[in-house]
Structure formats: C-alpha cells, structure tokens
Amino acid sequence: MSAKRLQLLGGVLFAAIIAIPVFVESRFILHMVTLIFFYIAMTSAWNIPVFGGKMSLGHAAFFGLGGYTGAILYVKFGVSPWIGAAAGVAVSLLGGVVMTLPLLRLRGPFFTLASIAFAEVLRMIAIDWRSLTNGSVGLNIPFKPGWANLTFQSGKPFYFLSLILAVAVVFVAYRLRHSALGFHLRASASNDEAAQALGVDTRRAHFIALLWSSGLTGLIGVFYVFFIYVVEPSTMFSLTLFSLQPALNGIIGGIGTIWGPVIGAIVMTPFGEYLRFYLGTIQQGLNYVVYGVVLILTVNFIPGGIVSLVRPNRSNRSDGSGSSSDTQEAR
C-alpha cells in the first residue's frame, strides 16, 4: 500500500472515529470504544520501557497511584480533577523513581518479578491506610456533572478525552522510539554490553523510559477513575486488569513496536469485555482461563504479535541469543 493510500485510509478512519459519537447513541458502543481508547493509551505507555527490554507486570502501581491521588484530592480536599491530574502524574512519577532506581541494575525477569511485588505492596498500603484511602471500600466520586469536576451526564466527553489521551500517548511513544533515547533503548535490548561499550548510558535510558511510562500511566489512571466514578484497591491495583492486561494487549499486538499496542488494545478490549460479561457470568474465572490459553498460544506461535503477521519480513526471530530479542522488530 502506497503512502498516499495509507494516509487516505488513516484520514477516513479518523473521521469515522470522530463521527461515531455524533451518530451512535448506544451507550454500550460509546463505553466500549472509550474503553478501547483507554487501553490503547495504557498499553502504549506500558510499552515504552519495553523498547529497552524492561517488561513490567506492575503498571497497576502507577495507574493506582495516579487514580488515588486524583480521587483523594477531589473527594477529601475538593481539589479540581484537572489539578489532581497534575498531582497524579507527580505522584506516579515519584512511584516510578522509587520502583526504578533500585532496579536499574537488574534486567529481565527480576525486574518483572519486582514490579509485580511493587504493585502488590501498594495495594496492601491502599487497604491498610484507611484514614486516607477508606480501606478496601475505596472512595466514590460524587456525581456533580460539569467540566470542572470532570464528571458528565453523557458518555461523549470521555469518548473524546480518552481519544485525546490515546493519541497523545501513542504520539509520545512514537517520538521517543525515534529519538536518540529510543535508539539507546533498542540497542540496550539487543545487546546491553555492546551498547555500553559504545558509550551509551543504558541505565539512564531505561530510567527515563520508565519515568515517561509511569507518569503517563498515572495520568491515564486519574482520568479512568473519573470515568468509572470509583477508586478502590482491588480494582486500581489489580494485577489482571491493569498490570497483565496492557502486557497481554502488547504481546498480542506486538511488543516493543508502536502499532502493536494499538492493534492489541483494539482486538483484545472487546474480546476481554465479551469474555468477562458472557463467560464471566456463566462461570466466574472462565474468562481468565481463555485469556491464559490465548497468551500461551501467542507466545508459541506468533511471538512477534499481530504486527509481525502484517509485516512478516520484519518479524523477529526468537533465537534466544539476547534476553529480549523479541522487542526488536517491525521498526
């Protein structure tokens, strides 16, 4: 497909996305597409450190930190969510520093393991610190519609807000990937020693990537809380919802690429919601079994994700030589 036709297709697609809320009144569809936008943003933010081979399964930590900050400031202190969003980013950045600094010396699996533990610790604190977080019950966002309160009668404002978030995060990811930082990260992913030998400060690169990732995830968390009106530990710090889900979207679409997370979120969000509503009501837990099976099949048969099917000549080879050769593909 030529560049011109691709641009045309993109334009048509974008017009359709803008037009959906104008013509479609179904709350269900609006909600679903909004959710897809949120997951595109989340997965793309999660994916930034993956350029450098650092795979976190604890991003719920940043999501929860952002969401809790926004909600606590609004509910307890009456601070506008817009200021709360800035505070949420600051707090999740702080979380990013706390998690990342000690872990910069690690790579691969131990980073992943520690990231899971980090999110779990935050969940425990959120349950334990009742005076601030209201424990396991959590906080409800009072329904006072208006832009100042980031609360709306209709589903349309959040449709556009989440769309803006998704576009912004994908844009940031794109810019980062094609910046010097992006090249440093990819060099580190394919061979860290070689990159260092060439004078690349790979630790610094990983650190910056993780800060971008945690800050953006925190920002998404704030908006998400106002989207669902409630913040509570088992949802916000949920391993399956906000740590595994972005990772799953990522691998289905193609980790370490720009479009992989987008495609993964578009494919997996409706699939996940379908499973949750239909299988989940028949039999609690069945949806996650299906998820697990999909994940194992993906790892075995299309480790490069959907993106690698679209451009098979650039797909990765899992030759096992590097710790994360799978992040090096489809550039």
Add this chain to the structure above:
Amino acid sequence: MELIIQVLVSGLLIGGVYALISVGLNLIFGVVRIINFAHGEVLMLAMYAAFWLNKLFGMDPYVSALLVLPALFLFGVLLQRVIVQPIQEASANMQIFATVALSLILQNLALIFWKGDFRTVQTSYAMSTLEVMNIIISVPRLIAFLVALASILLLYGFLKHTFLGKALRAIVEDNTVARLMGIKVDRLYLLAFGLGAAFTALGGILLIPFSSVYPMVGGPFTLIAFIVVVLGGLGSMSGTFLGGLFIGVVESFGGTYVSPALKEAIYFGIFILVLLVRPQGLFGKGKGTEEIGLK
C-alpha cells in the same frame, strides 16, 4: 524475652517450609533456567489434592502425600514437556508470559472447580502443642519443619552422591558444557521440573494441617520462593535452606512487631536489598547468572 524466643521459633518453623518450597524452585530455576511464575500454583494444587483426599476418603493429609507427590511429579514433567520445552529457546520475556499465563489458568481453573472458599482440613492434631521451657510449639508446624529439613537433606545427598544428581549440578553450573559432556540435558530438565514440583507439593502437604487453601493461595509463595532462591543463590541447597529460615524469621518478627498486612512490603524490601548488595546470592554458584537477569 520469652516473646522474642517464641516469635523466633515460630519463624524458624514456617521458614523450614519456605525453604522446602524454595528448594523446589531452585531446582527448576537452576537446572531448566525458566522463570516459573506458576510455582505457587503447584503448591495450591497439592494443597487441594490433600484437602479432597481428606474430605472424600477421610485420608490423613500426611498419608495422602503418597499419592499427591507422585501425581505432582508427573504434573511437573508434563508442564516441562508441554509448556516450557517449546519456549526453552525463546527470550526471557516470552517465558515470563507463558508461565504467568499458566498461573492464571491454574488459579482460575481452581476457582471454577472448587470455588473461592477458604478450605481447611480438620485433623485431631491440628491444635495440639508442645511446651518446652515456656515456649509453645505447634505440633503440625514442628512436623512440617522436621519433614522439610529431612527432605532437603535427602535431596542434598541425592545431588551430591548419585550420578543423576551430579549431572543435574553440572547443568546448573554450565549447561552447554554439560551437554558437551554427553549429559542428556533435555531429559534431565524433565526430571528437574518433576522433582521441583514434587518438593513444592510436599510443602503444600505440610502446610495443609494448619493453613487453608484457596485458588489464589500460591501467589505469595511464588514471591517468597524467588526471594529465597535469590537470597541463597542459584544451585545452592544450603543457601536456600538458610534463606528460607531467614525469611520465616523476618516474617514472624515483622508480623508481630510491625503489621501482618505489610508482610509483602517486607519481602519486597529484602528482595531489593539482596539483589543490590549481593545479586549472585549468599551462596550462589551458578555460572552465567547474568543470562537470567541476575546481574
């Protein structure tokens, strides 16, 4: 003073079980070099097996080990053959995805078949205690500690003195050279995974008389086992044993003097500290630990 000793003793007792579970992980991790995030789920399955054998046939949990251990040995072999072997050469991230998926599947299958209830085995000895110099010792916990210690020693002997054991240790130290020496590495992977699963299952059997089982019970144990293995060092049985005791004692003191709710925060702190100060572990001997991220 008495309280301190009491807390120390209960920490050591549970630490023995942690050591046993971690020895299972160390075998799998050290030999197969796979990051098995589903380790705790093997423990969960063993606990359920013991629970159901007791519930349906009135079998004593300790007796049920005779059935449960071989069953989970086979289960471990099966996991290695079906799930792990196809991705043995894939990157670490792919392996993590596969074993996380496995853990998700096992947890939720347990939820589907056995519901989310906390289940306990009722035995005549669950509440019995010994009193030694004003220190109260729970009998099932003491049994757990002693059996764990004995089985770790047994494994130690096996690894040290038998041909198979030596072959396994050779793989831990350098699996390429081991392969060059004519060791059937792939077959020993099956053995290591099976043995690792069986040892972990034994941990579950020892836990069931004094703790409940539920689908998500394994999660914290996976974390504990990884911390202990990192602490003790890859391929070191004595290191793992001491690491297990250490975590047990820390948890016991933390639970008594700080807050039981922040247990995981304490584990996390230790984990980070060890990785920073001595990433190869206190007694580590595995060559090429960088390759699995221990750097």
